[in-house]
Amino acid sequence: MTITATPAQQPIGSPAEPTSNRKFAFLLLALALYAAVLLAPTPAGLSASGQVALGLLVLVIVLWISECVSPAASAIILTGMAVVGLIGKPLTEGAAPMNSTQALAQMLGGFSSSAVLLVAGALFLAVALKITGLDRRIALLVMSRIGISPARLVLGAMLVGFVLALFIPSATARVGAVIPIMVGITTALGLPVGSTLGAALLIVTAQACSIFNMGIKTAAAQNLISLSFMNQAFGHDITWGGWFVTALPFTLSMCAVLFLIAVFLLRPIVPEPREAEARLRQQLAELGPVTGKEKRLIAVAVGLLLLWSTEGLHPLDTTTTTQLGIALLLMPKIGVMNWSEAEKLVPWGTVVLFAASISLGTLLSRTGAAGWLANITLGQLGLEAMPLVGIIAALSVFNIVLHLGFASATGLASTLIPIMLAFTQTLSMGPDTAFGIVMIQAMVVSFGFILPTNAPQNMLCYGTGAFTMGQFVKVGLPLTMAGLLLILLFSATIWPLMGVL
Known part of the structure; x- marks a missing residue:
């Protein structure tokens, strides 16, 4: 393994400086995209508070993918930007506009979970x-x-x-x-x-x-x-x-x-x-x-x-x-x-990020933003006409592909699961089946097999210098394909018999 200088040892103008500039550039990009979503005309079917929730989603996705700030810092930025965006907007249709105290209480709700x-x-x-x-x-x-x-x-x-x-x-x-x-x-x-x-x-x-x-x-x-x-969606x-x-x-x-x-x-x-x-x-x-x-x-x-x-x-x-x-x-x-x-x-920092992620997911759900997003993404694929296994296959592929851009499965779950929940509520199936579909997708969220950057544990092992990225992909691709096929196999056989679907 190559020994590198610590930040204290690196002189001014060393490679640490561009890294810092890159992180700052991504932070500015995240804030600019958040502002752009809030300033854009509100789409049909989306409430003003829902538009804020979508802006927050864009904000944290950029923060999580770029890793320009620590996970705990992303949670604090998320909470602060949420309060700023939600002031003067009703949380749900017919509700009174929120002040800063009410908006903050909404974003601190995850800490009580x-x-x-x-x-x-x-x-x-x-x-x-x-x-x-x-x-x-x-x-x-x-x-x-x-x-x-x-x-x-x-x-x-x-x-x-x-x-x-x-x-x-x-x-x-x-x-x-x-x-x-x-x-x-x-x-x-x-x-x-x-x-x-x-x-x-x-x-x-x-x-x-x-x-x-x-x-x-x-x-x-x-x-x-x-x-x-x-548990919030199904009550159990x-x-x-x-x-x-x-x-x-x-x-x-x-x-x-x-x-x-x-x-x-x-x-x-x-x-x-x-x-x-x-x-x-x-x-x-x-x-x-x-x-x-x-x-x-x-x-x-x-x-x-x-x-x-x-x-x-x-x-x-x-x-x-x-x-x-x-x-x-x-x-x-x-x-x-x-x-x-x-x-x-x-x-x-993990605890803070976890709580803030729950607050964001709850906000996406309560404002209707998750349902709107599910309709314009998954709803356009015609999945409702597919058999159950076909639906699970499409959702799993969507999940796996999206994971390629995420280094945090917690961040992916916070982003994806509320959308999956909203989507299953549009399908003509019982709540137990819908619960099973989302549970399977909660498992697929952990499919961080393909790239070292797809999970923190991958990066820890990669940092030892024991293997190349090519070797990791050589194992990860067939493992991912096998996992997808097994998900479909058990969705068609064992899991229905167990009452999961």
Whole structure:
């Protein structure tokens, strides 16, 4: 890997300056487009507040795609511009015009969502794993027990991703914990990071992360933001176990496809494995015996998993059980961390972005902007005349293509799911079927397989220098095609039998 100077070391006139200018140019572009949408004549069928909502959508899409500001900063900019735009406009037809206080209250509504509390709680759980070192112990244990061969190592990388996905809702945090293990295994075998083995392990780490994002309700923020919108539209949610069982056939199939692609397309080569096995044993030995904090964390994590998977059989929902678990972890003697050390490691920007995204989605829905946008985009494709599988196919392709321009699945979910919800309400089908269609699209939102820039975990792995963009695409394209075909296959067979559609 090439070592570059830090910003403090770079002289004036270095490449950092054009980067800063580029970011500022994109920020100006985003604000100019927002102003242009607001100043344009209001289209037929769209309210004045709906026009503001569309302007905000254009604003954040430019901010998210260009990454000219941080996610948290984009949320603050979104809230400020929303208040400015909504002053003097009624939220819905017949309502009184809003003042700044009312407009701000509307944009702060997302912070009161239970989904935001769940995300924050789950991020604290991820911090507990990091503080205790349990995430590293789990990864080392799995990789040391699985064995040293190309197929076994690829399988081990996938198993590590699955176990961590059960407890860590941040793809970045999960992959960040696993990358040093995968790089260590590669170098322990005397291979460079950019060898066929290094490329296979790091690509599988990124791609498996996206697969398990779809398979586990609490594994990704985009799942929770999608379900928040769906709960508002349909009046009900899906349990942790319900999501897991629904996604299970798809998740297992995608894992099998990824395994075959990695082994047969990338063809990783492993030399004499004894050194790698010894290194793994050494790293495990350096961790020492399982500590009391780790044991307490394991007990809480297993308890949470049991409560999540049996949601509906007891009176506690996923958010409540998660909060109770975090409360235990923060208690003296009983817990594993205190607030002062935990708060420094929680990515609060993720929480702020999540809440602001919910507010934007709610605004798009309440002002009628999502319905208007669905009508002029998806409504013009004649999907209502298609069979159910054809509708899912068209929506999935639309979703996958749109994702090529997004680096954040949370941003994509905030943009797309309200439009999907509005569109399904125009179709002549029952609410349960409509719920199933949107849930499938909420899974497809995580299809960040094609480019390294399609997901943060991809970029983390790409930053190791273990693989080229061409190698990533070589795996990502067939994986995406297989995923689309599996979505259609299960939409026509298993999911109707399960009552999803």
